[in-house]
Amino acid sequence: MLYFSRWKTFMIWAVVAISALIAVPNLFSDKQLEAWPSWLPHQKVTLGLDLQGGSHIMLKIERADIVKERLETVVGDVRTTLRDANVRYSGLSGAGQTVQVRITDTAQLQAARDALKPLTNPVNGGTLMGGSVTEVNMSDDGSGLIKLELTDQGIQYRMSSAVGQSIEVVRRRVDELGTTEPLIQRQGSDRIIVQVPGLQDPQRLKALLNQTAKLTFRMVDSTMSATDALNTRPPATSEILYSTDDPAVPYLIEKRVVVSGENLVDAQASFNQQSNEPVVSFRFDSRGAQKFAQATQQNVGRPFAIILDNQVISAPVIREPIVGGSGQISGNFTVEGANDLAVLLRAGALPATLTVVEERTVGPGVGADSIRDGLTASVIGALGVVVFMIGFYGLFGVLANIALAANVIMILSVLTLIGSTLTLPGIAGIVLTMGMAVDSNVLVYERIRDEVKSGRPLVQAIDSGFQRAFATIIDANVTTLIAAMVLFFLGSGPVRGFAVTLSVGVITTVFTAFTMTRWLMAVWLRRTRQKHLPKGVRTGIFDAQNIRFMAIRRYVFAAAAIACIIAVGGFVTKGLNLGIDFKGGSIVEVQAKQGNADLSEIREKLAELNIGEIQAQSFGDNTTALIRIQAQEGGENAEQSAMTMVRGELEQNYDFRRIEVVGPAVSGELTMNATLGVLASLAAILVYIWIRFEWQFAVGAIIATMHDVILTLGLFVLTGIEFNLTSIAAILTVVGYSLNDTVVVYDRMRENLRRYKKMPLPVLIDISINQTLSRTVLTGMTTLLALLALYLFGGEVIASFTAAMLFGVLVGTFSSIYIAGPLLIAFRLRPDIFDKEGEQTEKEGVPSKAAKA
Structure with missing residues (x-):
């Protein structure tokens, strides 16, 4: 047992030597490792965010958005299909997961069934095991009322697809920030984890990730003013949208989309040559350029709206046809705001809203x-x-x-x-x-x-x-x-x-x-x-x-x-005194920019925000304070809103060293x-x-x-x-x-x-x-x-x-x-x-010398 052959000795020390060789790069900085020969190990242990700083954000795909979009799509498909089949109908509507329509002439009921049947066809599940997914089930009571039900299986399929698409969009957006080695991965069926080491501005990251970035170009409805539309009722083909100004300005916008962001091939932040203000220059593909040119030729003298996530960025008047397939978006941008908008447009739109359900940021x-x-x-x-x-x-x-x-x-x-x-x-x-x-x-x-x-x-x-x-x-x-x-x-x-x-x-x-x-x-x-x-x-x-x-x-x-x-x-x-991991809420560690942290002042300022119970205590030394904020009743979005208000109240006098926000779903x-x-x-x-x-x-x-x-x-x-x-x-x-x-x-x-x-x-x-x-x-x-x-x-x-x-x-x-x-x-x-096989039998009740204490 105590004999070691030469090869065993060699193996033991070879393992130790190789381990030391693999571990030694961790003792040197990245700059020092650059001078090492290429054949030597360079890999180091990845430091967590709590050791090198950065942000960990968990995003959740909103199921309600997926259901709403699918419902609108099915309603549109039913309308188009029945019109193409010359089937008369009324009462077309969608609520919950059900679309219903009444066929006016019951003699056309079978024709309506046949026309709508393709909407219920299974789609390819896209899995390695094959299979298909039925997204819509159709039923009717024979009296002319047809119901199309969105299946849970179909919604889950759309959710999975949306998560995959969102990961790619999020990856492009994060990469545009120029961060090093971000981690972006799926968690569960509806979550995405984003970890960005060394990030100095987590607020900018959240702003980029929170926007779906659905860009559309639509005409402003000039048949009536936005004020009249608010006081009465807007036309069926139009809707009221508000600008990003403060206070927001209402616009009456046509629902018909002239060109969408899907036709964009490039977007860059630049400066307006005349006013020198930051703008975003964009360029369409050939299809988008053709649509845009046609729309501007037909609507010279009319205003059109540039809309991002149902908010009007700007609404300029078309002075002349725009036939080059490119243009500018202006809207009182800052330089950073123009850069961020360009990032969003280049990365593409998210298929659904992403809600921040957990945030852990370390300075x-x-x-x-x-x-x-x-x-x-x-x-x-x-x-x-x-x-x-x-x-x-x-x-x-x-x-x-x-x-x-x-x-x-x-x-x-x-x-x-x-x-x-x-x-x-x-x-x-x-x-x-x-x-x-x-x-x-x-x-x-x-x-x-x-x-x-x-x-x-x-x-x-x-x-x-x-x-x-x-x-x-x-x-x-x-x-x-x-x-x-x-x-x-x-x-x-x-x-x-x-x-x-x-x-x-x-x-x-x-x-x-x-x-x-x-x-x-x-x-x-x-x-x-x-x-x-x-x-x-x-x-x-x-x-x-x-x-x-x-x-x-x-x-x-x-x-x-x-x-x-x-x-x-x-x-x-x-x-137990449960932390935010188990009951939700927020923890913020701040450090005074000058002097000691004033706990009473922090409590007074945050109490005015009406965000619930606030606890502030010293943490480490007198310059640092740890602030605990109770879970907000409005859910994940309310948690983020509360954190935004806290930051706005304290960031002038304090540096934010650590932030942890856990929503109710995660807790x-x-x-x-x-x-x-x-x-x-x-x-x-x-x-x-x-x-x-x-x-x-x-x-x-x-x-x-x-x-x-x-x-x-x-x-x-x-x-x-x-x-x-x-x-x-x-x-x-x-x-x-x-x-x-x-x-x-x-x-x-x-x-x-x-x-x-x-x-x-x-x-x-x-x-x-x-x-x-x-x-x-x-x-x-x-x-x-x-x-x-x-x-x-x-x-x-x-x-x-x-x-x-x-x-x-x-x-x-x-x-x-x-x-x-x-x-x-x-x-x-x-x-x-117990089996005594192989054991020495002692005299009954008398321990041996070896057994004595």
Whole structure:
């Protein structure tokens, strides 16, 4: 087991060397990497928006727009079809998802059915599996009333098509801004995620994405004035539209479209040569040029309107025919406004309105602070773990620290290779991995000590220690991996980044423990020919302990039950201080441009906006304030309107460092996913432990874990710490850690149950806990050191996240002893259910020397 062939040695160090080569570009700037030879790796870990600044915007296609457009199209098709078939009709209308028309002459009813039948023909679904979609169903009662119903399947098909088309339009618009590496992707059936790193002006991005940019050229109706049309009724062929001026000016516009934006081939911002004002120059394709020329020739002297998204940009009078296929749009533009309009027109129109349902914007200053705080916490946490391990294990601690350094390098290289996005919670995942990574080494080292105490030579003890620790390490880490995987699939944004980092860390930890640490120990043995454990191993202080944990199990169990009841009572009566992730609303972090942030002035100014409850508090230092705004009753659009008003009120005196806006639709989904995430992870872990152990162990582990979750939730209730998405990540991490700890103790209990068939269960459990006490304490201390560094130096953004995990580690350690153990007694676990094959049978009720504490 301790023999390593040359090719194995080469493979181990080749993996480490390649990992280092892949990871090293992350230590250099992009400018420095440009000077590197082309054959060297240049790829770096992508920094999340919380580390480099930028905007994350989730857009939703409005289903009502799709239904309305389809309804209007079907109404138009019915009108045209019946007229072409010379079928007389009346009462043609559309409402909801139904179009109805009454055939005046029932003798023409069959002719009407035959004429309208093509409207119900299925269309190609456009999927890889083929298939077709029926968009319209037709029915009539025989009395002449025909109804055409838009199917849900057809609307969903149109929704899917609209999302695909919208992604391309959004991509063209974002690319026109000149941003680097934007991420634009579909989420679900009606959502689009847009992430733009380093964006300095998120308001401009939202303005570009919010407009459908449907451009039309239509004639102004001169038969009556707009005022008369408002006071009476406009003609059936015209409608009232308003200009973009303030105050808006009404126009009576013909519904007939002369030329649409689909015929545009180019649009550029320029300046009017006479007035020098910003304008947008446009150019039509040949078809559009022909239509435009014909319309202007026939309507010289009449005004025509240029309309964008049902708003009149300008309405000039046609002085002479425009036959060149090009023209200008003027409308009191600013230079930026003309540029943005040109971008919209070049990118094309959206098929439906996109509503911003979630926005998370981080300024570059906040990102720089997060990187600095994250690195500081990482270095301090790593130093704490290194010193701790050397202090307790001496030379073995040095070997563990070398493996830990390789572990971190491998995590960074894997994240670089898979193109993962490193977020602030992701950095927290790396720091947590450093704290938990030594657990595998501690398990191996303590197993080696057990074997040495039983009288085995050191070489055999080391070999046996690695073999006996393997199953325990796998079981312990798989439970953490399950929690991380559930977190990835049901989480979003930074939470998924944390899950990825934690998952990669679990895998690399197992690899380094059983390859690098074992190789280093084999080399040490071969060169020193050591016969005894190094004197630096100081964990023998735990050997003299023979604590009777189960003697007070009833009292501790009762106290834990009371604490859980209090926590549940507080949860029911007081509830959690839910963040915007779960109840909607907005969070704004602002920094005063001069002096300190005036909280009372901020509250007074925002209270005048009538946007609901406003909370303002200091954040970090006196120059920065964190503002919370309650969810708006008007839905997603109301959230954006409220944020616009807040920005307008404060931007003169404050810089906006961070903005988070979550609409009601997203907050409801996040609540559901969070609940499912915790339940799914517990269920998956229950199944795994049941398979690996027995049902008593599985149920005991889950109850102990539920104890930890309930008490951690109680911490949130008691302290009023905001409960948000990162809090869910903290709870699932606590789940993973607690189960890790419980599985290690259970594994030793299972081993002892096979050896001591008649020993009283409380005594056996005490022996097992004492045997693993050194590992429990040391792993808990290293994890707490890493988390404490995160809490003290990681910055305000993840302070609540790490506080919850600190508490969770403590209660997780407690529950693995005082909850998980007594539950086995309560379930009347019997030793005879275990197969003793391959195990040494001891005298009944008498532990061997190796089993003694």
